[in-house]
Amino acid sequence: MMLPGWLAFDPRGPLRLGPREFPGRIWTASGCFGYGLDGADLVAPGYGSPFAGLGAVVTKTVTPEARPGNPPPRLWETAHGALNSIGLENVGLARFVDEIVPVLEARGVPFVASLAATRPGEFGDLARRLAAAAAGSAHWHGVELNLSCPNVAEGGVDFGRDPVMVERCVAAAREHLPERALLAKLTPNVGSIARLAAAAARGGADGVTAINTLIGMDVDLRTGLPVLPRRRGGYSGPALLPVALARVDEIVQETGLPVVGVGGITTLEDALKFFAVGAVAVQIGTAQMSDPFAAAAVAAGLAAAGDPETSAGQGRSSPSGQ
Amino acid sequence: MMLPGWLAFDPRGPLRLGPREFPGRIWTASGCFGYGLDGADLVAPGYGSPFAGLGAVVTKTVTPEARPGNPPPRLWETAHGALNSIGLENVGLARFVDEIVPVLEARGVPFVASLAATRPGEFGDLARRLAAAAAGSAHWHGVELNLSCPNVAEGGVDFGRDPVMVERCVAAAREHLPERALLAKLTPNVGSIARLAAAAARGGADGVTAINTLIGMDVDLRTGLPVLPRRRGGYSGPALLPVALARVDEIVQETGLPVVGVGGITTLEDALKFFAVGAVAVQIGTAQMSDPFAAAAVAAGLAAAGDPETSAGQGRSSPSGQ
Amino acid sequence: MTMPAAAPPPSARRLRGTIAADVPVSSSMRRLELELEEAVPFQPGQFCMLNLTGDLALVFGRPFSLLAKTGQRLSLLYKVVGRGTARLRDAGVGAPVTCLVPLGRPFPAPDPRPRLLLAGGVGLPPLLAWAERWDRPQDLRCAGGRDGDDLPWGLLSPAWRVSLDRPGAVPAGRLAFGGNVVELARSLLPAGSPAHVVLACGPLPLLRAAAVLAAERGWDCSVSVEERMGCGYGVCRGCVVPRAQDGGYATACKDGPVFDARGLDWARFGEGSGV
Amino acid sequence: MTMPAAAPPPSARRLRGTIAADVPVSSSMRRLELELEEAVPFQPGQFCMLNLTGDLALVFGRPFSLLAKTGQRLSLLYKVVGRGTARLRDAGVGAPVTCLVPLGRPFPAPDPRPRLLLAGGVGLPPLLAWAERWDRPQDLRCAGGRDGDDLPWGLLSPAWRVSLDRPGAVPAGRLAFGGNVVELARSLLPAGSPAHVVLACGPLPLLRAAAVLAAERGWDCSVSVEERMGCGYGVCRGCVVPRAQDGGYATACKDGPVFDARGLDWARFGEGSGV
Numbered sequence A, B: 001m002m003l004p005g006w007l008a009f010d011p012r013g014p015l016r017l018g019p020r021e022f023p024g025r026i027w028t029a030s031g032c033f034g035y036g037l038d039g040a041d042l043v044a045p046g047y048g049s050p051f052a053g054l055g056a057v058v059t060k061t062v063t064p065e066a067r068p069g070n071p072p073p074r075l076w077e078t079a080h081g082a083l084n085s086i087g088l089e090n091v092g093l094a095r096f097v098d099e100i101v102p103v104l105e106a107r108g109v110p111f112v113a114s115l116a117a118t119r120p121g122e123f124g125d126l127a128r129r130l131a132a133a134a135a136g137s138a139h140w141h142g143v144e145l146n147l148s149c150p151n152v153a154e155g156g157v158d159f160g161r162d163p164v165m166v167e168r169c170v171a172a173a174r175e176h177l178p179e180r181a182l183l184a185k186l187t188p189n190v191g192s193i194a195r196l197a198a199a200a201a202r203g204g205a206d207g208v209t210a211i212n213t214l215i216g217m218d219v220d221l222r223t224g225l226p227v228l229p230r231r232r233g234g235y236s237g238p239a240l241l242p243v244a245l246a247r248v249d250e251i252v253q254e255t256g257l258p259v260v261g262v263g264g265i266t267t268l269e270d271a272l273k274f275f276a277v278g279a280v281a282v283q284i285g286t287a288q289m290s291d292p293f294a295a296a297a298v299a300a301g302l303a304a305a306g307d308p309e310t311s312a313g314q315g316r317s318s319p320s321g322q
Numbered sequence C, D: 001m002t003m004p005a006a007a008p009p010p011s012a013r014r015l016r017g018t019i020a021a022d023v024p025v026s027s028s029m030r031r032l033e034l035e036l037e038e039a040v041p042f043q044p045g046q047f048c049m050l051n052l053t054g055d056l057a058l059v060f061g062r063p064f065s066l067l068a069k070t071g072q073r074l075s076l077l078y079k080v081v082g083r084g085t086a087r088l089r090d091a092g093v094g095a096p097v098t099c100l101v102p103l104g105r106p107f108p109a110p111d112p113r114p115r116l117l118l119a120g121g122v123g124l125p126p127l128l129a130w131a132e133r134w135d136r137p138q139d140l141r142c143a144g145g146r147d148g149d150d151l152p153w154g155l156l157s158p159a160w161r162v163s164l165d166r167p168g169a170v171p172a173g174r175l176a177f178g179g180n181v182v183e184l185a186r187s188l189l190p191a192g193s194p195a196h197v198v199l200a201c202g203p204l205p206l207l208r209a210a211a212v213l214a215a216e217r218g219w220d221c222s223v224s225v226e227e228r229m230g231c232g233y234g235v236c237r238g239c240v241v242p243r244a245q246d247g248g249y250a251t252a253c254k255d256g257p258v259f260d261a262r263g264l265d266w267a268r269f270g271e272g273s274g275v
């Protein structure tokens, strides 16, 4: 295919975000591709590895201590999307820096570490410990602060709805991360997401990631009970795309900040819609779960795309495209 | 089919909501079935009219003055739902009470009038004028205050995100509507919808309707431009169901108020999921557009359903089921 | 003199059925036959909203003009242009459908004045139906295609004059005009020709050019508009076109799809990105 | 003595293909054959994640145990229990599929000790594959069905002992035990019988009863669990089962689906509404 003429920037190129340059604009989303370790041995005729051409793998969110996560069932497919209630099961920061970062570094996987905590000070600690342990890592491009997990009892999402908290968490992490790109991942379960984005920018973020999951629910008609033990969970997948696109558009239009778009993206066409509204990169989540080559296929399609027919596009220019 | 044993109330029965008894719990949603006039002449083998068995038609939202609405295109189908930007085109309250109410009354269509305005005082005026003009109407069961339209320049949705405004609008209308059921229709584009519901209850609402559309968007890949002239519109249809269910659940669990559930409902099974989380009635919107017999078919299926196998259900009891 | 308003449409039915046939009639057009629960009378210019029963990937029905009916079998012509029409083609014979039919105001019934039929693209079926129903020698029939392969020649009797946007192969024994269909009409009916009532159906530029021609000559003109539809039966206000009269909007599905060209506000028409 | 950990699984491939055959083998079970791009070796107990290519109504693949392979043709058995399996049946021969295969840790390879195979419901295919691959006279094979029609008799050699939950028709020349499959095993191997290594696959109650039996006798026991899956290849943590060791969870898709029964926390297993 040919790239559309209206693109305000060339999405095939690298991406500069704050102090870092990312090798590409097609990323995988946190929680949907593990820690970037599994899947390395998978093969598909006509494809390289699932990691080929990725701009970054955003690793599963890690917290100060390991967490066992929520009891199963943790996943439920609905007619047009998926509900999850993983509950931030993760190995904790210590094992992450000891066991995972070195392997990613050795394998040359560009990655963004996703971090979550419950207080600004904890975000600062996480950033400090990570920065100290991974200082020499060439493939560690950035940190994404997960300010929006709907599935933890501590109320990740409530917390991430408060602009003051968002600003403080970002500022606390920024202090220790002068050399990495810093993103705040925002929740769509809020009135104005642009207000949260602006708060993140005040805290020093280089950009924001939007969106985390919507709050969703399903009921098992045999029992009349919620399908997830914690009743409501995170809704993701194709059904989310129009909501994610609107939220990215809202942030770009109101703040002009660089936005990494995520929500319902499966194909290159989906990704182009996010570039059209001004996203600087995109992440693939649920689609990466159902096909380990999903993001690699989008990246390959983009890399293979021809130059736009006309350079003067009809589209609007993006405040944050470069 | 048989009704499930876990139901906390018999959804085949009438519904008491504040001062009124509704003939049923399957309603059509505002904006998706006009003013309840069109469609009366439609026929389908094996069905009565599209109105057969409906608990209420919620009429298209009317405003103090007629509105021409937004320029086309106003509708866009996405892969799993629909985007709309109708812009509250409506005939205005005067024509509504003069031309529409009398026909609905003559035809015996149970109806709820949906009203929108931009200030509490205007809601009061609308309610007063309607109450005066339709005082003798036996089939006029209630009023739904649309505090959540995403498609008007005056910012219906911003306004409806503020609990103080919600309470004042409801209180202003309540004053003039002692004999009709009063519902506040809430937006899901907010952090806590339960807080809005609680505000509506303080203002004197008999219950709330949830949800109006999510904010959504799509891009035309040929031009790179938003498909809707006003960029973002209202996202409705099947993809919405898990979000609507979660929002209804949130309101029921946190406030115990009667909730009329709406969002993505197409089938009786969908409706039962809302009853499972405690909704007292449901509305059918987008599905009613694609099939004028959609709500009537759900109502017919419900009426024909057999008694539950076991009376002692496994499900949770609903605070608001009667 | 303005045209008498067409009679209010007969009430529509929601019918179930199956795809009974689906065959190509040109490089881009297919003829679809639906076997429905009941026979439905219709007037040329009316349409149906067609749903693939149980197809969860489509939210709304798709509007298609009615071409012909034989008993409970209803025919239409369609082009694959997007998701819905692609799924329709892929559904294949035997697939269950649900159909709301007949919908909308038809073209006005004939009177002694000759008609000028101007059809372009998927605007052909309703005018084919019109020509079939009231097969009158005084009416001038013009159909435009992109190129020679685009047109369903087998359905166009020799009485149809044909224009082609791009030069292309024309079947043996047939003639084609190089240009658009309104240019063809202008060449056949130069200034000073006897008055015709224009019936136009096709994309917006065609309708616009037809309205201009009619206005220049002082002829009556009915246009059938193609608008995105949600419900097709008048309840959602999704399918509007700008009304001349009051700056407001009329619905394509219920007030139209056929409108007196003088009743539309051509300056505002097609302002948005449109269809 | 605990069982040696199975070898780490070979790397999986994402392959495209089509449905080559889909035939009923019992009242509730169908045999599906996939013609894939490449031949894939597998071990009994491994599974595939199967997607209907381009089916927008399904978000995740569906896990199915691998039954047999001949060249590039892979067979499995399935029951229609919900949306995905219904669409699979409706897709029909020729439908395109995408498949991640082989996945998960298989049943441990044989050693001199006799095996007790306990299969219930859709737990049959991996143990059928086991019995086929290592056809050993000393192994005792037991398959349980709901009733006589439920079981794919044609695939069960006479070496299989059969139990039926409800009395039902049994094909001529065959025997069936009234009760569940673990009760059948207990009747065939009363207390004091020689030690067997248990391999169990089926719904949770079967696995639980198998684990109890093995624990009573001090036998080794491997169970293959059925959990809802998202990715099938270890990245989402959606398919977890409670681990005995530390109160944490193991993934059914990567750490399993076959587990040493001692490694699971049976008290916490199935707490949620589960599958």
Ligand SMILES: Cc1cc2nc3c(=O)[nH]c(=O)nc-3n(C[C@H](O)[C@H](O)[C@H](O)COP(=O)(O)OP(=O)(O)OC[C@H]3O[C@@H](n4cnc5c(N)ncnc54)[C@H](O)[C@@H]3O)c2cc1C
Pocket (backbone or CB within 6 Å): B076, B077, C047, C060, C061, C062, C063, C064, C065, C066, C076, C077, C078, C079, C080, C081, C082, C083, C084, C085, C086, C122, C123, C125, C126, C225, C226, C227, C228, C229, C252, C257, C275
């Ligand atoms: C009254 C009327 C009669 C029509 N008659 C015919 C006919 O006889 N034969 C035929 O081939 N086509 C006809 N059309 C156009 C036909 O409805 C569209 O081509 C079809 O809806 C496209 O659907 P899609 O899903 O393939 O396209 P997509 O672009 O994927 O559709 C997305 C949405 O836009 C709508 N849409 C897209 N293009 C059009 C269009 N040109 N007009 C209206 N809606 C559109 C679709 O209905 C759908 O809701 C008619 C349209 C109208 C309004």
Ligand SMILES: Cc1cc2nc3c(=O)[nH]c(=O)nc-3n(C[C@H](O)[C@H](O)[C@H](O)COP(=O)(O)OP(=O)(O)OC[C@H]3O[C@@H](n4cnc5c(N)ncnc54)[C@H](O)[C@@H]3O)c2cc1C
Pocket (backbone or CB within 6 Å): A076, A077, D047, D060, D061, D062, D063, D064, D065, D066, D076, D077, D078, D079, D080, D081, D082, D083, D084, D085, D086, D122, D123, D125, D126, D225, D226, D227, D228, D229, D252, D257, D275
């Ligand atoms: C390792 C493994 C091997 C399996 N092998 C077979 C087999 O060989 N033959 C066979 O018929 N079935 C097998 N199953 C079960 C099979 O995966 C489910 O029956 C199937 O996923 C149901 O899908 P559905 O969409 O029809 O059901 P729905 O209930 O509509 O599915 C909704 C969601 O729940 C999941 N789900 C529902 N039931 C189960 C279940 N019992 N186990 C796991 N996930 C479930 C689905 O995958 C889907 O994500 C196996 C399951 C696992 C985990």
Ligand SMILES: Cc1cc2nc3c(=O)[nH]c(=O)nc-3n(C[C@H](O)[C@H](O)[C@H](O)COP(=O)(O)O)c2cc1C
Pocket (backbone or CB within 6 Å): A029, A030, A031, A032, A060, A061, A082, A084, A086, A088, A114, A146, A149, A185, A211, A212, A213, A234, A235, A236, A237, A238, A240, A262, A263, A264, A265, A283, A284, A285, A286, A287, D230, D236, D238
């Ligand atoms: C199973 C699952 C686990 C997830 N875990 C995380 C997580 O740990 N941290 C996070 O920031 N987002 C997490 N997400 C959210 C995704 O990163 C993404 O924001 C969301 O799913 C929307 O994108 P999608 O539609 O492409 O999946 C998770 C999503 C899913 C489906």
Ligand SMILES: Cc1cc2nc3c(=O)[nH]c(=O)nc-3n(C[C@H](O)[C@H](O)[C@H](O)COP(=O)(O)O)c2cc1C
Pocket (backbone or CB within 6 Å): B029, B030, B031, B032, B060, B061, B082, B084, B086, B088, B114, B146, B149, B185, B211, B212, B213, B234, B235, B236, B237, B238, B240, B262, B263, B264, B265, B283, B284, B285, B286, B287, C230, C236, C238
């Ligand atoms: C075309 C369209 C017009 C609508 N107009 C209104 C309206 O005027 N007032 C209102 O309260 N809600 C309006 N809605 C919202 C619906 O009433 C409903 O809350 C929403 O669409 C979710 O339900 P659904 O998924 O069943 O459509 C409209 C929705 C659509 C699709």
Ligand code: FES
Pocket (backbone or CB within 6 Å): C228, C229, C230, C231, C232, C233, C234, C235, C236, C237, C238, C239, C240, C251, C252, C253, C254
């Ligand atoms: S399509 Fe709904 S009013 Fe015309």
Ligand code: FES
Pocket (backbone or CB within 6 Å): D228, D229, D230, D231, D232, D233, D234, D235, D236, D237, D238, D239, D240, D251, D252, D253, D254
């Ligand atoms: S299904 Fe994703 S980790 Fe097992």
